[in-house]
Amino acid sequence: MSGALAGLDDRELLARHAAGDRQAFGLVVERHRDRLWRVALRTLGNPDDAADAVQDALLSAYRAAGSFRGDAAVTTWLHRITVNACLDLVRRRNSRPSVPLDDEQGPGDDVAAPDVLGERETAAEILAALRRIGPEQAAAVVLVDVEGFPVAQVAEMLDIPVGTVKSRCARGRARLAELLGHLGGNPPPLPAVEPGYGDSGTDSTEEST
Amino acid sequence: MSDGPAAADHLSLDQLAELDEGIAANADALRRHLDGCAACRARAGQLNASRALLSTLPAEAMPADVAARIDAALAAEPAPPMTFGGDIVPMQSRRAWLRGPNVAAAAAGVAVLALGAALVVGHLGDKSKPAAKTSAGAVNRGALPLGAAAPSGLKQFQTGHDYTAATWRGYVTGLLIAAPPPFPTPPPNTSAPVTPTPTGPASYTRDELRDPALVYACAALLAGRPVLPIAIDYATYDAIPADILVLPGHEDPTHQLDIYVIRSTCSGKAIDIGFLRMPRPGVR
Numbered sequence: 001m002s003g004a005l006a007g008l009d010d011r012e013l014l015a016r017h018a019a020g021d022r023q024a025f026g027l028v029v030e031r032h033r034d035r036l037w038r039v040a041l042r043t044l045g046n047p048d049d050a051a052d053a054v055q056d057a058l059l060s061a062y063r064a065a066g067s068f069r070g071d072a073a074v075t076t077w078l079h080r081i082t083v084n085a086c087l088d089l090v091r092r093r094n095s096r097p098s099v100p101l102d103d104e105q106g107p108g109d110d111v112a113a114p115d116v117l118g119e120r121e122t123a124a125e126i127l128a129a130l131r132r133i134g135p136e137q138a139a140a141v142v143l144v145d146v147e148g149f150p151v152a153q154v155a156e157m158l159d160i161p162v163g164t165v166k167s168r169c170a171r172g173r174a175r176l177a178e179l180l181g182h183l184g185g186n187p188p189p190l191p192a193v194e195p196g197y198g199d200s201g202t203d204s205t206e207e208s209t
Numbered sequence: 210m211s212d213g214p215a216a217a218d219h220l221s222l223d224q225l226a227e228l229d230e231g232i233a234a235n236a237d238a239l240r241r242h243l244d245g246c247a248a249c250r251a252r253a254g255q256l257n258a259s260r261a262l263l264s265t266l267p268a269e270a271m272p273a274d275v276a277a278r279i280d281a282a283l284a285a286e287p288a289p290p291m292t293f294g295g296d297i298v299p300m301q302s303r304r305a306w307l308r309g310p311n312v313a314a315a316a317a318g319v320a321v322l323a324l325g326a327a328l329v330v331g332h333l334g335d336k337s338k339p340a341a342k343t344s345a346g347a348v349n350r351g352a353l354p355l356g357a358a359a360p361s362g363l364k365q366f367q368t369g370h371d372y373t374a375a376t377w378r379g380y381v382t383g384l385l386i387a388a389p390p391p392f393p394t395p396p397p398n399t400s401a402p403v404t405p406t407p408t409g410p411a412s413y414t415r416d417e418l419r420d421p422a423l424v425y426a427c428a429a430l431l432a433g434r435p436v437l438p439i440a441i442d443y444a445t446y447d448a449i450p451a452d453i454l455v456l457p458g459h460e461d462p463t464h465q466l467d468i469y470v471i472r473s474t475c476s477g478k479a480i481d482i483g484f485l486r487m488p489r490p491g492v493r
Binding site for chain 2: 037181
C-alpha cells in the first residue's frame with residue numbers, strides 16, 4: 001500500500017489523505033519531519049519545546065490537509081504551520097510569567113573555554129544564542145541561513161513581507177554575531193572616530209513592513 | 210548595542226547586517242566609512258563568521274522518541290474529514306440548501322439527514338458561471354435522457370476522465386451529450402425506481418453501482434426521494450477513483466443538475482461523498 005503511495009508527490013498524498021487514506025499523511029510526515037524538527041528546535045532553542053511544537057503543527061496539518069489549496073508548495077505550507085506552532089508555544093509561555101523564556105540554564109552556559117569547544121558544544125552554543133534572540137528573528141535566520149530557503153519563500157512561510165524577513169534576518173544576524181563573537185574570533189577593538197554618520201537608532205526601530 | 214558612545218560613528222553590527230541585506234539607510238555613506246575603516250571591516254568579518262557558524266549546524270534527524278510520540282498522536286486522530294478540493298462547504302450547508310427554498314420536496318427525503326458527515330463540494334447554484342460551453346443545438350430542451358428513455362435511460366460511462374474542480378463541468382456536459390458506449394452490464398431489470406428503505410442498511414459499493422438497478426437505489430438514497438438518474442461515469446475525481454452520478458436538480462429538475470461524487474460507498478453514512486451542482490447545459 002505505502003509502496004504504491006511512495007511514487008506520489010506531496011500534493012497527491014495530501015489528496016489521498018483527504019480521501020481517507022490513513023497511510024498517506026504518514027508518508028508526508030516521514031518526508032518532512034527531520035527538517036521541521038530542525039527548524040522548530042532552532043527557532044525555539046529547546047528540544048522539549050520543539051517536540052511539542054512539531055507535534056502541534058503536524059496535528060494541525062493532519063486536520064487541515066483537506067483544505068490545502070495546492071497554490072502553496074507543501075513544504076512552504078508545513079513550515080508555515082510549524083513556525084506558527086513555535087510562536088504560539090512561546091506566546092503561551094509568555095502569558096505564564098512563572099516560566100521564564102530566557103535561559104536561566106541555557107545549554108551553552110556550562111561549556112568549556114571556547115578554544116576547546118567541540119562540534120557539539122558549538123552547536124549547543126549556537127542553539128542557546130538562537131534562543132536568546134527570540135523566535136521571530138530565530139525563525140527568519142534559521143530558514144534563510146541554516147535551511148537555505150529563498151527570502152521570498154520564507155516570507156510566504158512566515159506570512160510577512162519580504163522586507164520584514166530581511167530586517168529580521170539582519171537584526172538576528174547582528175545579535176548572533178554579538179552572542180557568538182567568542183566562537184568566531186575576537187571582536188576587534190573600536191577606535192573612536194569623529195561623528196558624522198547616521199544615528200544608531202537601529203536597535204529601537206521596528207522592522208518595516 | 211555594545212557600541213559605546215565614542216564609537217557611535219562606526220558601523221553597528223545592525224548597520225553592517227542591514228548593509229549586507231541591502232536594506233540599510235544611508236547605504237552609500239555607510240559603505241564609504243566601511244571602505245576606510247579597518248575596524249568596521251573586521252566587525253563585518255565577525256558578522257560573516259557567525260553566519261558561517263550557523264551553516265555548521267548538523268543536519269540532525271528528529272530523535273526517534275519524538276518521532277514515535279508524534280506518530281502515536283497522529284494515529285490517535287480520527288480519520289480526516291473528507292474533502293474533494295475546489296470550493297468545499299460543510300454538509301450542513303447542503304442540508305440547508307436541500308431543505309431551504311423547497312421544504313416540501315425535501316421533506317420527502319429519508320436519507321438526507323443521515324448524510325451528516327458528508328461534505329458539500331462547490332455549491333455552485335445559479336449564481337455560478339454557466340457550465341462549460343456546449344453546443345446548444347446538440348442538447349435539446351427536455352431531450353436529456355430523463356423522460357426520453359427512462360428508466361432504462363441511465364447512461365453508463367467509463368470515460369477515463371479525471372474530474373477536478375476545473376474540469377468537472379465540462380465532463381458532465383460531455384456525459385449529457387455523448388451517446389453512451391456499449392457497457393458490459395445487464396440492462397436494468399426494473400421499470401420503477403427502487404426506493405430506499407428508511408430503516409434498511411442501504412449501502413452500495415462502487416462495484417454494485419455497475420448494476421443500473423442499484424444506481425437507481427443509490428440515487429434515491431442520496432436525493433432523499435425517488436429520482437431517475439441521468440448518467441453515471443466510473444471515473445476518478447482528483448485522481449482518486451470515484452463514481453460521478455448525475456441527477457436532475459433537486460428543486461429544479463429542468464434547469465439544474467446535481468452531481469454526486471462517490472468515492473467508496475453510496476450510503477447514508479458515507480463521509481466520502483461530494484456534492485456538486487450546475488445548471489443544465491443547453492437549457493435556457
